[in-house]
Amino acid sequence: MSTRNREIHLASRPQGWPTADNFRLVETEVPTPGPGQIVVRNRYLSVDPYMRGRMNDVKSYVPPFALDAPLDGGAVGEVVAGEAGGLRPGDTVLHGLGWREYALLDAKAARKVDPDLAPVTAYLSVLGMTGLTAYAGLLEVAGMKPGETVFVSAAAGSVGSLVGQIAKLRGAGRVVGSAGSAAKVERLRALGFDAAFDYHDGPVRDSLRAAAPDGVDVYFDNVGGDHLEAAISAMRVHGRAAICGMIAQYNDTEPPAAPRNLALVIGKRLTLRGFLVGDHGHLRDEFVREMAGWLRDGKVSYDETVVDGIENAPEAFLGLLRGENLGKMLVRV
Amino acid sequence: MSTRNREIHLASRPQGWPTADNFRLVETEVPTPGPGQIVVRNRYLSVDPYMRGRMNDVKSYVPPFALDAPLDGGAVGEVVAGEAGGLRPGDTVLHGLGWREYALLDAKAARKVDPDLAPVTAYLSVLGMTGLTAYAGLLEVAGMKPGETVFVSAAAGSVGSLVGQIAKLRGAGRVVGSAGSAAKVERLRALGFDAAFDYHDGPVRDSLRAAAPDGVDVYFDNVGGDHLEAAISAMRVHGRAAICGMIAQYNDTEPPAAPRNLALVIGKRLTLRGFLVGDHGHLRDEFVREMAGWLRDGKVSYDETVVDGIENAPEAFLGLLRGENLGKMLVRV
Numbered sequence: 001m002s003t004r005n006r007e008i009h010l011a012s013r014p015q016g017w018p019t020a021d022n023f024r025l026v027e028t029e030v031p032t033p034g035p036g037q038i039v040v041r042n043r044y045l046s047v048d049p050y051m052r053g054r055m056n057d058v059k060s061y062v063p064p065f066a067l068d069a070p071l072d073g074g075a076v077g078e079v080v081a082g083e084a085g086g087l088r089p090g091d092t093v094l095h096g097l098g099w100r101e102y103a104l105l106d107a108k109a110a111r112k113v114d115p116d117l118a119p120v121t122a123y124l125s126v127l128g129m130t131g132l133t134a135y136a137g138l139l140e141v142a143g144m145k146p147g148e149t150v151f152v153s154a155a156a157g158s159v160g161s162l163v164g165q166i167a168k169l170r171g172a173g174r175v176v177g178s179a180g181s182a183a184k185v186e187r188l189r190a191l192g193f194d195a196a197f198d199y200h201d202g203p204v205r206d207s208l209r210a211a212a213p214d215g216v217d218v219y220f221d222n223v224g225g226d227h228l229e230a231a232i233s234a235m236r237v238h239g240r241a242a243i244c245g246m247i248a249q250y251n252d253t254e255p256p257a258a259p260r261n262l263a264l265v266i267g268k269r270l271t272l273r274g275f276l277v278g279d280h281g282h283l284r285d286e287f288v289r290e291m292a293g294w295l296r297d298g299k300v301s302y303d304e305t306v307v308d309g310i311e312n313a314p315e316a317f318l319g320l321l322r323g324e325n326l327g328k329m330l331v332r333v
Numbered sequence: 334m335s336t337r338n339r340e341i342h343l344a345s346r347p348q349g350w351p352t353a354d355n356f357r358l359v360e361t362e363v364p365t366p367g368p369g370q371i372v373v374r375n376r377y378l379s380v381d382p383y384m385r386g387r388m389n390d391v392k393s394y395v396p397p398f399a400l401d402a403p404l405d406g407g408a409v410g411e412v413v414a415g416e417a418g419g420l421r422p423g424d425t426v427l428h429g430l431g432w433r434e435y436a437l438l439d440a441k442a443a444r445k446v447d448p449d450l451a452p453v454t455a456y457l458s459v460l461g462m463t464g465l466t467a468y469a470g471l472l473e474v475a476g477m478k479p480g481e482t483v484f485v486s487a488a489a490g491s492v493g494s495l496v497g498q499i500a501k502l503r504g505a506g507r508v509v510g511s512a513g514s515a516a517k518v519e520r521l522r523a524l525g526f527d528a529a530f531d532y533h534d535g536p537v538r539d540s541l542r543a544a545a546p547d548g549v550d551v552y553f554d555n556v557g558g559d560h561l562e563a564a565i566s567a568m569r570v571h572g573r574a575a576i577c578g579m580i581a582q583y584n585d586t587e588p589p590a591a592p593r594n595l596a597l598v599i600g601k602r603l604t605l606r607g608f609l610v611g612d613h614g615h616l617r618d619e620f621v622r623e624m625a626g627w628l629r630d631g632k633v634s635y636d637e638t639v640v641d642g643i644e645n646a647p648e649a650f651l652g653l654l655r656g657e658n659l660g661k662m663l664v665r666v
Binding site: 061270279 | 386393394557561570576577578579582588589591592593595596597598599600601602603604605606607608609612
């Protein structure tokens with residue numbers, strides 16, 4: 001086993017859009033496990049939009065990343081040293097110390113997964129937090145009912161593409177997605193979306209009205225800004241928005257555009273609700289059972305964009321913020 | 334019985350702030366009831382902020398007022414002609430055809446009330462739609478729980494003052510109100526609010542932080558704009574906003590200020606929910622029972638600002654928009 005470990009540190013806090021300079025590749029030694037600990041050789045790392053917020057030094061629901069220390073995030077890999085908590089070398093585990101080749105962690109902070117049941121990357125995406133985010137946001141937070149019209153933004157992303165597919169499988173009457181390129185729009189149609197549009201093609205409000213002329217009951221927001229404003233305008237009486245992310249404004253240095261039509265929530269009795277997947281762990285078993293069935297029956301497809309090499313993890317993250325991914329953005333270590 | 338009837342018509346649609354010119358006092362004949370109809374001599378008319386929206390020619394949850402026709406709204410008065418649906422001359426009724434001295438209506442559109450049980454004005458305020466709005470918004474829409482901190486804007490208004498008192502009676506840990514003058518702030522303290530501030534005294538965000546240093550669980554919004562933005566900043570994890578009105582922007586001709594901090598709804602898992610009292614009629618019996626008990630025991634106070642004369646109804650409405658009322662704004666006919 002190599003003794004060289006490489007990890008990505010936060011070198012400086014981005015102002016606005018992050019650049020490669022905000023990251024630093026650092027060589028360290030592979031750590032040695034203490035009692036109750038394991039060392040995991042990471043195979044795949046997850047990069048996610050929420051990480052941008054943690055690069056700012058502001059109080060939020062998770063502490064900010066520290067400067068000159070490795071970033072973290074979802075990862076899957078093999079135990080290579082240590083034996084604790086029922087885990088032993090050779091086991092494949094899911095854990096939260098990504099952005100590095102080797103991770104030292106308490107065994108109880110890792111969860112064993114079965115690499116024969118599904119590709120290991122699925123535990124970072126369709127069967128993991130990503131899938132549960134889509135499932136909980138659509139069904140529990142927004143309370144989608146059969147026959148309703150659903151609109152999801154960033155619909156070609158990892159969460160959005162699952163939101164649309166789950167909506168159809170659970171009986172939505174019409175599913176509309178927005179994305180950032182013609183190729184992505186094409187992909188959404190192949191995934192079974194009833195309508196899809198490229199938000200570059202005109203005001204979101206106009207595109208949405210054309211795609212959902214009878215209005216929207218449920219909006220799954222990954223974008224914020226003009227998408228949220230358009231959704232509020234398009235929403236029908238008693239519409240609900242599950243607000244998962246606002247990627248359009250994560251790199252803003254000025255106060256972001258805010259929906260000027262918010263007063264419509266009164267007359268239309270709308271509900272706008274922010275959520276974090278961590279509040280919905282009680283749905284995990286039900287979700288995994290249902291999603292595994294859909295995957296087995298070929299009813300759900302999921303896309304992955306894989307970038308090779310820990311040294312390219314910052315670029316993968318930057319590409320994600322630029323919308324260069326189709327589906328889940330992963331780094332293969 | 335006089336045969337002269339006077340009513341207020343909408344003469345023109347206001348652009349921005351309404352003026353006296355938008356209204357016209359019109360003399361007509363007292364109508365004669367047909368089969369199933371009654372004629373009511375109105376005694377008190379309700380003027381309410383939501384009426385401003387109906388003066389615009391836009392699609393909303395209720396149709397806009399028509400030009401050159403009488404306005405309408407809540408009213409209480411005595412049946413003076415007609416006998417139908419169990420109603421007869423001498424009965425006191427609550428109905429929806431205000432802004433006129435005599436109203437002709439279907440008997441089934443009127444509800445008999447007991448003038449000996451409570452002052453007749455109470456049926457337009459504390460025991461009527463106003464009270465139910467406060468009760469339903471606080472307890473059902475926002476789901477206030479004992480021990481929570483509640484913030485209400487326009488707190489010296491008819492709805493706001495009841496929100497604060499109901500919150501205390503239902504066990505809120507701390508109740509904070511904002512209002513537009515030192516006298517109103519004084520009144521809020523007398524009503525049992527734990528803290529109150531005049532929103533002219535500085536940024537709402539700062540005043541609210543001082544009044545609720547540990548944050549807010551429930552925000553009852555009557556104002557919108559800077560109040561809503563401040564509340565979003567002050568809200569604690571899993572906070573809820575019941576959005577009842579946005580009086581700050583009803584007369585805006587430019588797009589209104591919008592909360593620039595809306596992304597906070599995600600990390601704090603906030604719920605913003607607009608509502609109309611009409612969706613909460615199922616609470617009416619429970620509400621009347623509970624509120625009548627509180628009134629009987631002297632636990633709830635309510636203020637009324639009464640303007641005399643149908644010809645002064647437009648001025649009463651304009652005064653309401655300027656915040657000149659304490660509690661419910663009424664016109665005595």
